[in-house]
Amino acid sequence: MTLPTFPDSLVQRGADGRILLLVLDGVGGLPGDEQGRTELEAARTPNLDQLAAESSLGMHHPVAPGVTPGSGPGHLSLFGYDPLVHQVGRGALSALGVGFELLPGDLALRLNLATLDEEGRIVDRRAGRPSDEDALRIVRRLRDGVRLRSERTEFFLLPEKEHRVVLIFRGGRLGEKLRETDPQEVGVPPRTPKAFRPDPDPASETTVRVLRDFLEQAREILKEEPVMNGLLARGYARYEGFPSFEDRFGLRGAVHARYPMYRGVARLVGMEVTGAPSTDEEAVGLVERHFGEYDFHFLHYKAPDARGEDGDFEGKVKALEAADAWIPRLRALEPDVIVVTGDHSTPATMKIHSWHAVPLLIHSRWARPTAGAFGEGTCRGGDLGTIEGRHIMSLALAHAGRLRKFGA
Amino acid sequence: MTLPTFPDSLVQRGADGRILLLVLDGVGGLPGDEQGRTELEAARTPNLDQLAAESSLGMHHPVAPGVTPGSGPGHLSLFGYDPLVHQVGRGALSALGVGFELLPGDLALRLNLATLDEEGRIVDRRAGRPSDEDALRIVRRLRDGVRLRSERTEFFLLPEKEHRVVLIFRGGRLGEKLRETDPQEVGVPPRTPKAFRPDPDPASETTVRVLRDFLEQAREILKEEPVMNGLLARGYARYEGFPSFEDRFGLRGAVHARYPMYRGVARLVGMEVTGAPSTDEEAVGLVERHFGEYDFHFLHYKAPDARGEDGDFEGKVKALEAADAWIPRLRALEPDVIVVTGDHSTPATMKIHSWHAVPLLIHSRWARPTAGAFGEGTCRGGDLGTIEGRHIMSLALAHAGRLRKFGA
Numbered sequence: 001m002t003l004p005t006f007p008d009s010l011v012q013r014g015a016d017g018r019i020l021l022l023v024l025d026g027v028g029g030l031p032g033d034e035q036g037r038t039e040l041e042a043a044r045t046p047n048l049d050q051l052a053a054e055s056s057l058g059m060h061h062p063v064a065p066g067v068t069p070g071s072g073p074g075h076l077s078l079f080g081y082d083p084l085v086h087q088v089g090r091g092a093l094s095a096l097g098v099g100f101e102l103l104p105g106d107l108a109l110r111l112n113l114a115t116l117d118e119e120g121r122i123v124d125r126r127a128g129r130p131s132d133e134d135a136l137r138i139v140r141r142l143r144d145g146v147r148l149r150s151e152r153t154e155f156f157l158l159p160e161k162e163h164r165v166v167l168i169f170r171g172g173r174l175g176e177k178l179r180e181t182d183p184q185e186v187g188v189p190p191r192t193p194k195a196f197r198p199d200p201d202p203a204s205e206t207t208v209r210v211l212r213d214f215l216e217q218a219r220e221i222l223k224e225e226p227v228m229n230g231l232l233a234r235g236y237a238r239y240e241g242f243p244s245f246e247d248r249f250g251l252r253g254a255v256h257a258r259y260p261m262y263r264g265v266a267r268l269v270g271m272e273v274t275g276a277p278s279t280d281e282e283a284v285g286l287v288e289r290h291f292g293e294y295d296f297h298f299l300h301y302k303a304p305d306a307r308g309e310d311g312d313f314e315g316k317v318k319a320l321e322a323a324d325a326w327i328p329r330l331r332a333l334e335p336d337v338i339v340v341t342g343d344h345s346t347p348a349t350m351k352i353h354s355w356h357a358v359p360l361l362i363h364s365r366w367a368r369p370t371a372g373a374f375g376e377g378t379c380r381g382g383d384l385g386t387i388e389g390r391h392i393m394s395l396a397l398a399h400a401g402r403l404r405k406f407g408a
Numbered sequence: 409m410t411l412p413t414f415p416d417s418l419v420q421r422g423a424d425g426r427i428l429l430l431v432l433d434g435v436g437g438l439p440g441d442e443q444g445r446t447e448l449e450a451a452r453t454p455n456l457d458q459l460a461a462e463s464s465l466g467m468h469h470p471v472a473p474g475v476t477p478g479s480g481p482g483h484l485s486l487f488g489y490d491p492l493v494h495q496v497g498r499g500a501l502s503a504l505g506v507g508f509e510l511l512p513g514d515l516a517l518r519l520n521l522a523t524l525d526e527e528g529r530i531v532d533r534r535a536g537r538p539s540d541e542d543a544l545r546i547v548r549r550l551r552d553g554v555r556l557r558s559e560r561t562e563f564f565l566l567p568e569k570e571h572r573v574v575l576i577f578r579g580g581r582l583g584e585k586l587r588e589t590d591p592q593e594v595g596v597p598p599r600t601p602k603a604f605r606p607d608p609d610p611a612s613e614t615t616v617r618v619l620r621d622f623l624e625q626a627r628e629i630l631k632e633e634p635v636m637n638g639l640l641a642r643g644y645a646r647y648e649g650f651p652s653f654e655d656r657f658g659l660r661g662a663v664h665a666r667y668p669m670y671r672g673v674a675r676l677v678g679m680e681v682t683g684a685p686s687t688d689e690e691a692v693g694l695v696e697r698h699f700g701e702y703d704f705h706f707l708h709y710k711a712p713d714a715r716g717e718d719g720d721f722e723g724k725v726k727a728l729e730a731a732d733a734w735i736p737r738l739r740a741l742e743p744d745v746i747v748v749t750g751d752h753s754t755p756a757t758m759k760i761h762s763w764h765a766v767p768l769l770i771h772s773r774w775a776r777p778t779a780g781a782f783g784e785g786t787c788r789g790g791d792l793g794t795i796e797g798r799h800i801m802s803l804a805l806a807h808a809g810r811l812r813k814f815g816a
Contacts, residue, residue, distance in 0.1 A: 030774065030776060031776070031777070036777075038776075059791075059793060063814055064414070064415070064799060064802060065792070065795050065799035065800075065802055065803050066415065066799060066801075066802025066803035066804075066805060066806040066807075066811065067414075067415055067418065067802060067806070067811065067814050068806065068811065068812075068813045068814060069813070069814055069815060070813050070814060070815035070816045071815075071816070072815045072816050073814055073815035074815075083814070083815065084414065087815065088815070088816075089816060090816030093816055235816060347774075350774065353813055354774070354806075355802075355803070355806040355811070356774075356776060356791075357791065357792070357793065376776065376791070377778075380778070380789070380790075380791055380793070381789060385793060385794070386792070386793025386794070386795075
């Protein structure tokens with residue numbers, strides 16, 4: 001017997017404990033300085049250390065031991081959604097990230113604006129990274145010019161950032177099992193959409209027909225463009241809809257995030273977007289401004305992951321130190337529970353997301369403190385042990401007084 | 409949706425990281441010397457300790473907390489096969505161990521050569537532990553003499569070691585739900601094969617008929633034998649076939665093991681057998697000789713379990729010290745990942761397999777070291793936490809650069 005929605009059945013509706021989740025994206029690391037410390041251990045974080053001294057500490061595997069999570073599954077796990085059950089593709093995350101209201105059944109995908117030569121071969125997979133304004137001009141030309149032959153299906157086209165565009169098809173049964181047209185290399189033409197063999201499913205064959213129609217018309221419309229004259233399709237994702245955060249946990253949730261994708265994954269579970277801050281400082285300000293309006297606040301901080309992917313150990317250390325400075329402001333709001341963790345590790349020595357367990361801190365008046373520092377070393381010796389990421393939400397709810405006893 | 413074969417879908421085909429798995433059978437122990445140390449803690453293992461200083465440490469439950477694994481499930485778990493999903497009986501392990509090519513649908517079982525008195529009561533359940541040559545003589549008499557009445561079913565009979573013989577039935581639908589004829593005591597006659605009540609399944613009734621037929625004819629053939637005049641049947645196992653190690657993980661695997669059963673469990677998942685070494689030294693030599701030919705090497709070392717079952721604390725300590733001496737040779741091969749662990753614990757104080765968590769070491773350039781010694785104490789404080797055994801393979805694959813990121 002599986003209980004996929006556990007601990008939903010234990011949720012105490014009408015409780016009022018407030019939860020703040022601070023995600024330090026990619027916080028986990030590997031030894032990288034002369035003393036063999038990780039980025040988090042090397043960072044001077046007096047406020048996080050003080051918070052740790054009053055918190056239960058632990059480590060978590062966002063998906064499972066050995067599995068390196070993408071940002072989508074990593075965050076879904078933190079939100080209490082088993083990422084093996086609730087899967088979502090890149091296209092859907094992008095669509096949600098730019099604020100598009102996806103409906104169940106929609107098929108979303110990512111398009112790259114690309115440059116093709118006269119023989120139709122790819123010269124630049126990102127069309128020289130156009131400005132957002134230039135990309136928007138192309139998006140408008142396509143919106144105005146393309147008329148799908150299928151009357152059952154309509155399309156929506158939205159710019160994401162630079163060369164990145166999101167395409168959504170709506171109407172008809174649309175599958176996602178078709179190959180990407182982006183060959184991931186230059187000097188060859190884009191691939192033609194084709195359903196996966198063997199056993200292509202009829203819904204995906206429908207998507208193939210609609211997408212081919214779209215791409216052929218687009219090719220014609222863009223053929224005189226000097227740079228942005230090609231499109232590469234990837235990240236097909238049929239959106240199935242998610243049980244909402246509020247329905248499951250009785251929490252009105254808000255996301256405060258600088259980057260669209262993280263707003264997207266939070267909207268996927270029904271959190272509200274408080275704004276599109278252009279700095280991290282502004283994102284923290286949004287938490288302060290809206291604190292009383294929501295039960296659950298998700299504050300996303302991208303820099304540790306970005307510096308980790310750059311292979312910049314010292315830069316990641318500094319990024320974590322910058323976050324430390326916000327802790328007093330966040331504590332001043334007096335959340336009943338503060339969770340600080342990451343959606344995965346991004347060791348600067350690896351320059352990429354990794355599978356390594358992620359430090360976890362849960363602060364509440366019911367904590368079992370074990371150490372006065374926030375780092376891999378203290379967390380692995382903490383009271384929570386090493387858990388699966390999807391259990392963090394249960395712990396946060398429990399610490400907030402929002403879970404009833406299980407059984408008589 | 410369940411993904412019983414996760415992380416298979418993430419496997420990066422064509423990657424080239426090499427993995428070495430050293431199984432110290434029964435390595436986990438309990439405090440047994442005056443200082444309260446376990447066997448592994450008491451052993452002088454400078455090479456393992458140095459390896460640990462460069463490794464991620466942890467503990468694992470091969471099946472689940474509180475569950476004492478047999479050798480089959482213990483190893484399947486280490487190979488990344490959930491032992492609750494992939495079950496295999498003793499008979500099938502024995503058949504594979506002696507090199508028999510089992511086919512799906514085969515029904516394998518273990519026979520003991522036994523001694524019966526004139527009234528047919530068991531005098532010795534192991535017929536005085538005959539030599540392999542003596543046992544082979546009996547096996548040949550039975551092969552020549554028995555003619556099954558059912559034309560749909562044929563049988564194969566192979567000596568395993570001493571009094572142990574393997575019998576395989578092939579053809580027809582053969583079930584495994586029947587009682588063992590070995591009463592596990594002397595002074596009583598062997599039991600008659602019977603399908604389990606209530607609700608015997610027709611396939612197992614078929615096995616009952618075929619086995620009775622076989623045993624009756626055998627009794628007649630052996631009745632003049634002075635010592636090996638009886639047979640006791642146990643360990644019925646219908647072989648269903650396993651998804652192969654190579655298909656699942658993209659790994660060409662090899663087993664280097666002195667004892668047939670461990671070659672058997674490795675063959676079950678499609679590993680190749682490099683030989684039948686008669687010493688542990690020879691087994692290590694096989695790893696060296698064949699290192700370049702395989703992606704995954706499984707080196708099995710039986711002695712710690714055997715000494716543990718003897719209740720010989722000091723002998724188990726010495727057995728572990730002997731393994732320590734091989735570590736420099738194995739490291740010289742430069743595997744990308746070295747995993748050292750056991751398939752279960754066998755505390756000398758208990759003289760039997762136990763359910764206690766098993767020390768685990770994973771060495772790679774991406775490790776998070778925490779301690780300079782390999783023992784229960786250091787492992788339980790290690791970075792991996794306490795995990796289920798079936799996740800070890802995911803970690804080994806990740807450390808070898810053989811798993812893609814999960815999700816966007």
